[in-house]
Amino acid sequence: MSVCESALGGCAALCRAAREPLGDTAPPRAKAWLAVEHPGPWPAFGWPQDLPAAAIEVLTAAPAYSVRPQLIRRPDREGRAPAGDRVVFVAGGPPGARWLERRVTGDLGRDIGKLDLAALADGGPPGFGTPLRDRILLVCTHGKRDVCCARYGGPVARELAARGLPVWETTHLGGDQFAANMVCLPDGTYHGRLDRASAAEVALGCLRGEVSAAHFRGRAGVSRT
Numbered sequence: 001m002s003v004c005e006s007a008l009g010g011c012a013a014l015c016r017a018a019r020e021p022l023g024d025t026a027p028p029r030a031k032a033w034l035a036v037e038h039p040g041p042w043p044a045f046g047w048p049q050d051l052p053a054a055a056i057e058v059l060t061a062a063p064a065y066s067v068r069p070q071l072i073r074r075p076d077r078e079g080r081a082p083a084g085d086r087v088v089f090v091a092g093g094p095p096g097a098r099w100l101e102r103r104v105t106g107d108l109g110r111d112i113g114k115l116d117l118a119a120l121a122d123g124g125p126p127g128f129g130t131p132l133r134d135r136i137l138l139v140c141t142h143g144k145r146d147v148c149c150a151r152y153g154g155p156v157a158r159e160l161a162a163r164g165l166p167v168w169e170t171t172h173l174g175g176d177q178f179a180a181n182m183v184c185l186p187d188g189t190y191h192g193r194l195d196r197a198s199a200a201e202v203a204l205g206c207l208r209g210e211v212s213a214a215h216f217r218g219r220a221g222v223s224r225t
Contacts, residue, residue: 026190026218030068032092038071044144052109065117072168075161091186098186103129138170146176153180156199190217
């Protein structure tokens with residue numbers, strides 16, 4: 001455990017001051033992603049009990065298949081799908097052949113129950129939703145998990161949304177001491193220690209398939225050496 005992780009609240013300010021290295025800190029086991037829209041509130045651990053039981057079952061089982069489950073919501077709470085509808089993204093694939101699918105469902109429990117987690121982890125697109133050519137951004141704002149995520153992540157997510165970028169707030173991404181943290185899907189690239197001044201440039205680079213060396217934490221699913 002680093003000094004920053006052991007600080008009260010996983011303090012990102014202390015981590016910044018200590019200049020703890022960012023490189024090679026992305027989670028190595030995330031082969032694929034499952035992101036489910038839920039406006040909140042989000043508990044610190046586990047899943048909201050107002051989710052359908054079938055959705056909770058799939059989200060809970062996902063890590064065993066190296067599929068990273070996330071809850072997401074729009075930063076401004078505007079432009080949401082109609083009441084009862086949820087947006088679901090699945091993403092994965094090896095480097096050079098990444099893919100992203102989007103589905104809007106009015107019956108989350110029924111539709112997510114059809115998702116084959118083993119096939120998702122194998123790398124091929126499952127045909128769960130509409131294939132997307134563009135990338136999306138997830139910014140951790142999970143304040144109940146670590147207050148730094150809300151303190152640093154919230155302003156970053158709102159800044160990117162104000163610029164019209166395809167950004168979603170999300171639950172815990174790992175490495176709270178590096179807040180604000182952002183992941184670009186389907187690439188799985190992690191960037192950390194973002195703020196409102198740096199976020200737009202890094203985000204625009206991510207959307208072009210680039211990384212920012214000053215903020216790059218690595219690529220999820222790539223083993224550390």
